Amino acid sequence: xxxxxxxxxxxxxxxxxxxxxxxxxxxxxxxxxxxxxxxxxxxxxxxxxxxxxxxxxxxxxxxxxxxxxxxxxxxxxxxxxxxxxxxxxxxxxxxxxxxxxxxxxxxxxxxxxxxxxxxxxxxxxxxxxxxxxxxxxxxxxxxxxxxxxxxxxxxxxxxxxxxxxxxxxxxxxxxxxxxxxxxxxxxxxxxxxxxxxxxxxxxxxxxxxxxxxxxxxxxxxxxxxxxxx
Amino acid sequence: xxxxxxxxxxxxxxxxxxxxxxxxxxxxxxxxxxxxxxxxxxxxxxxxxxxxxxxxxxxxxxxxxxxxxxxxxxxxxxxxxxxxxxxxxxxxxxxxxxxxxxxxxxxxxxxxxxxxxxxxxxxxxxxxxxxxxx
Numbered sequence: 001x002x003x004x005x006x007x008x009x010x011x012x013x014x015x016x017x018x019x020x021x022x023x024x025x026x027x028x029x030x031x032x033x034x035x036x037x038x039x040x041x042x043x044x045x046x047x048x049x050x051x052x053x054x055x056x057x058x059x060x061x062x063x064x065x066x067x068x069x070x071x072x073x074x075x076x077x078x079x080x081x082x083x084x085x086x087x088x089x090x091x092x093x094x095x096x097x098x099x100x101x102x103x104x105x106x107x108x109x110x111x112x113x114x115x116x117x118x119x120x121x122x123x124x125x126x127x128x129x130x131x132x133x134x135x136x137x138x139x140x141x142x143x144x145x146x147x148x149x150x151x152x153x154x155x156x157x158x159x160x161x162x163x164x165x166x167x168x169x170x171x172x173x174x175x176x177x178x179x180x181x182x183x184x185x186x187x188x189x190x191x192x193x194x195x196x197x198x199x200x201x202x203x204x205x206x207x208x209x210x211x212x213x214x215x216x217x218x219x220x221x222x223x224x225x226x227x228x229x
Numbered sequence: 230x231x232x233x234x235x236x237x238x239x240x241x242x243x244x245x246x247x248x249x250x251x252x253x254x255x256x257x258x259x260x261x262x263x264x265x266x267x268x269x270x271x272x273x274x275x276x277x278x279x280x281x282x283x284x285x286x287x288x289x290x291x292x293x294x295x296x297x298x299x300x301x302x303x304x305x306x307x308x309x310x311x312x313x314x315x316x317x318x319x320x321x322x323x324x325x326x327x328x329x330x331x332x333x334x335x336x337x338x339x340x341x342x343x344x345x346x347x348x349x350x351x352x353x354x355x356x357x358x359x360x361x362x363x
Contacts, residue, residue, distance in 0.1 A: 001345050003257060003258070003342040003343065003344075003345065004254070004342070004343040004344070004345055004346075005340050005341070005342060005343070006246060006247075006250055006252060006340060006341040006343055007339070007340045008242070008243075008246045008338050008339065008340055008341060009337065009338070009339055009340070010242060010246075010337065010338050011336060011337055011338075012235055012238050012239050012242065012261065012336045012337060012338050013235065013238055013336060014238075014242065015238060015241070016238070094231075094234070095231055096231050096234075098234070126231070126268055127231035127268070128231075129267075129268035130231075130235075130267060130268050130269070130336060131231075152315050153315070155266075155315050155316050156266050156267070156268045157268065159266060159316075159318070159330070187326065188317050188318060188319070189315075189316070189317075189318060190318065190328065191318050191319075191326030191327065191328040192326065192328060
């Protein structure tokens with residue numbers, strides 16, 4: 001006897017997608033540009049963001065951040081050194097952020113006052129991929145210390161990113177990091193993705209990241225409600 | 230191990246689907262599609278499924294996974310290429326970079342297989358082609 005079939009056909013992460021869509025429309029409505037920052041743990045997300053947030057603030061933008069970690073509020077404290085408000089999301093055992101966590105975390109922020117929101121994801125090169133957080137832009141950091149083949153080893157996450165930052169470039173030479181090969185590997189996994197080399201230690205590349213973001217922020221302001229995905 | 234989150238979402242979607250269809254029957258299988266670019270490891274999802282279903286209406290149900298390969302379309306020549314693992318986002322025909330993903334990101338609940346109830350099983354005794362129940 002054939003089984004009885006109940007057709008459903010829906011995205012498994014439908015609930016997350018719905019919350020993310022609602023967040024995106026709120027951000028849109030209040031003119032907030034949102035950046036989701038992903039990488040492995042220890043790639044330099046917090047250090048880069050602290051510098052970038054300070055620089056955007058110096059340009060007259062109002063910036064805030066939320067940051068996800070399994071434990072400790074250390075990263076929110078570090079981000080707050082930029083002079084911008086930062087809120088810690090403690091995920092407990094969760095290896096990625098989900099849209100409802102962001103929704104709760106931003107409850108205290110006055111979105112109307114905000115120009116840019118950074119969401120620093122939990123350090124993880126796999127799990128954050130399928131969880132839309134309502135962002136406009138997804139940045140992925142690959143530090144020189146982790147080798148040039150990381151883009152090939154974690155192709156699915158890089159394939160959803162809009163900007164790759166090759167971080168810790170001050171250490172590239174000591175660790176024998178082949179930057180040409182790293183760039184080629186990024187191109188293999190995400191053709192055409194913009195790549196910026198940085199060193200938060202020396203400050204190299206921070207201005208390029210800031211300029212890149214400032215362009216995107218301006219472009220979004222000029223064409224409101226264009227992005228719906 | 231975000232597969233546990235995904236398995237939990239899946240269980241709750243199944244509950245919603247049963248409720249909105251007014252189904253009281255037992256779920257025998259849950260059919261899903263998992264794309265090669267979805268970031269989900271099927272084996273991890275199967276393991277997480279066993280944990281997530283405990284004490285729910287999905288307890289005892291099989292998880293049937295259809296794996297969907299990653300396919301890209303070339304912006305230059307229009308050819309479609311099925312990607313290997315690890316994926317190289319290039320056109321298999323002309324070799325140029327190809328970034329338009331046309332399949333492989335799926336992470337979908339497709340259908341539920343429900344236990345045959347007496348009421349629906351009885352009216353078809355004349356069906357001689359039906360295989361005997363295992």
